[in-house]
Amino acid sequence: MSQAVVSAELLEKLRYAYAAWHDSRGTSDDTWVALMADDIEMRSIADGAPGMEFSLPRKGKDTIRGYFSGLRADWEMIHYASEEFIVEGDRVVVFGRCAYRNRKTRKTAESVIVNRWRFHNDLAVEFFELYDTAKAFAAAVPDPA
Template identity: 35%
Template sequence: MTSDDNLNALKRCYELWNETKGESVDAWLNLFDETVDFRSLAMARDPSVDFTKPCCSKTEVIQYLSGLKADWSMEHYTIDEYVVDGDRICAYGSTAWTNRNTGTLLDTPKLDFVKFKDGKIVFFYEFYDTAGLISAARA
C-alpha cells in the first residue's frame, strides 16, 4: 500500500469515528494489525482511567475501546491536519467527550502518531490532556 492509501484509510476512519460518535469501532479494528502497539498518554496512571493501559494486540485494543465507550460519550472528534512521512502519519485536531459517570466534559487538543506496515496500523500513540481526562473522570 502507498502513503496515499494509508492516509485515505486513516482519514475515513476518523471521519466515521466522528460521524458515528464512536460507534464505528469495526472500521478501526479492520485497520489495526493483530500485533499493534497501542498507547494512550494516560497509560492507566490513575484507576479512573484504567482502560488507557498500553495494548499490544488487537484484542487488547478492543478492551480499550470497550472501556472508553463504557465511561465516555463522544461529542466530536475533529482532525484538522495530517502530516505524512512514508508509513508514518500524524493526525492533529481536537476531541470532546463527556464522562458518563460524572457528567463532566473533556475538550482537548489531540495528536495521534500512527505507523503503518503493509496497509495495517502497527503503532498508534495518542496524545491529549491527561490531567483533564483524569479530572473529568473523578469529578
C-alpha cells in the same frame, strides 16, 4: 534499506476512519480494527491510570476492542475532529480536537489530540495518542459532596 511509504489509498482509509469515528460518536470500532495489524501496539499518554483505566497499553489486535468498550463505558463522545494529517515515510501524525463527557461525573473534557501512527504493509503496527490528561482526569473526578 528504503523506508516504506504510506500510500494515498491508505491515507484516505485513515481519513475515513476518523470521520466515521466522529459521525458514529465513537462506535465505529470495526473501521479502526480493519486498519490494524494483528500485532499492533497501542499506547495512550494516560497509560491506564485511575480514572482512565481503558487507556492501558495494549498489544495485539484482539485486545483493541477492550480499549473501545472501556472508553465507551466511562465516556460519551461529544465530538472528535481530525484537522491535519502529516505523512512521513511509514508514519502519519494526526492533529485535531475532541470532547468527551464522563458518564459518572457528567463533566466534559475538551482537548487537542495528537495521534501518531506507524504502518507496515498498509496496516497499523503502532498507535500512540496524546491529549490533555489534566482535563481528562479532572472530568473523571467527582466533585466533593
